[in-house]
Amino acid sequence: MSTATVRPFEVTHRGVLAIAIPMTLAYLSTPLVGLVDTGVIGQLGDAALIGGIALGAVIFDIVFTTMNFLRSGTTGLTAQAHGAQDRTEVDASFFRALIVAVAIGFAVLALKDVILEVALSLIGGSEAVQAATRTYYGIRVLATPFALINYVILGWLIGLNRAGLALVLQTVLNGVNIGLSLYLVLGLDYGVAGVGWASFAAEAVTAAVGFFIAFGLIERMRMPHRGVILDRGALIRMIAVNRDIMIRSFALLFAFAFFTSQSAAHGDVVLAANQVLMTLFFVGSFFLDGMATAAEQLAGRSVGARYRPAFDRSLKLTVGWGFAIGFAASLVFWIAGPAIIDAMTTNEAVRETARLYLPFAALTPLVGTLAFQMDGVFIGATWSADMRNMMLLSLALYVAIWWMLTPLLGVSGLWIALLVFLGARGLSLLWRTRARAAMAFPGGG
Structure with a gap:
């Protein structure tokens, strides 16, 4: 280059x-x-x-x-x-x-x-x-x-x-x-x-x-x-990127729908408690999405500029800030979680069950941070095929962990499977980053 x-x-x-x-x-x-x-x-x-x-x-x-x-x-x-x-x-x-x-x-x-x-x-x-x-x-x-x-x-x-x-x-x-x-x-x-x-x-x-x-x-x-x-080449590229992102979105929808359906299989109380707790994750995601958007723009700009130092710096800063946000969100949910649960439902059985699984829910922003940030990097760099593949791999791992742990641990096994899914997405994309960056910036940019 x-x-x-x-x-x-x-x-x-x-x-x-x-x-x-x-x-x-x-x-x-x-x-x-x-x-x-x-x-x-x-x-x-x-x-x-x-x-x-x-x-x-x-x-x-x-x-x-x-x-x-x-x-x-x-x-x-x-x-x-x-x-x-x-x-x-x-x-x-x-x-x-x-x-x-x-x-x-x-x-x-x-x-x-x-x-x-x-x-x-x-x-x-x-x-x-x-x-x-x-x-x-x-x-x-x-x-x-x-x-x-x-x-x-x-x-x-x-x-x-x-x-x-x-x-x-x-x-x-x-x-x-x-x-x-x-x-x-x-x-x-x-x-x-x-x-x-x-x-x-x-x-x-x-x-x-x-x-x-x-x-x-x-x-x-x-x-x-x-x-x-x-231009035919530009249109084909756009369609390929959009196709991969759409498949990734479908897989993510399936993951959360699967969590809901499996919660329902454990009864109405567990379903209600898990829906309350998932609200904490979705609230945390709104904060993480902002930093992920920064990763999108800066990673994409770095690839377009063919400048590896900017890519490495943007990766370091957005992931660093992301973990700071994820840790803060998890800490807030851990401390204030019982009060939030009480504010969201008056049903004592649901409250008690939600408190039981609160530690798992409180960890979701922190464990999911890397997934959010790496999604942003791969979207910006338009490495969409890798993002799609790592999502499908993580989804398969999620189902496998659920299948193995739920008979032993019940609802806790379901939550552990979800945390593994979130963590695997981030780690697998981070693993692919080195090879993708080497191709995008031959000679170091």
């Missing part, structure tokens, strides 16, 4: 935090939407309506988690073009991903009835709950193209190291959603439909704001022409 292609840049603690802090705030604001939606519907006093929102949210969580590659894949490809100082490719990455997002968005709309019926047949629920779900889903699904476009814009901004603008977008999205939910449900008495329309409006408004921001950053006089955007 010619030294002329190397574009050195400095990676500092301040630079890492400048990405991580805004993105952490953005991720933390997302759960507020669900809380407000549930809260405003709860004011109507009909349990079926709350259940309808909950079932609808599950459907959209599955759809949008599956399509998250539009965000992460765009970040990696954009960050690499940014590191290579190839402005044409930066903008082309945006338009390529946009085409895919729009195509998938309208495909979901075309299949929306099929998706709903399949989901309801699998999830179940009473007639009243399913009726509420149909109303909510039928409105919110119309926003799918806007939602996927927002994924692309968000990923593109992160790849450009514009975390502040990414935070603005998330603030608009969640702010409009919360404000309209309160107004349409409590003010205009629209019920479940009001929550659906609030989500639709929020996605549409955010897409409009996002386009305004994006086209303000794109150099109009140097816009990539159609041949560059539709």
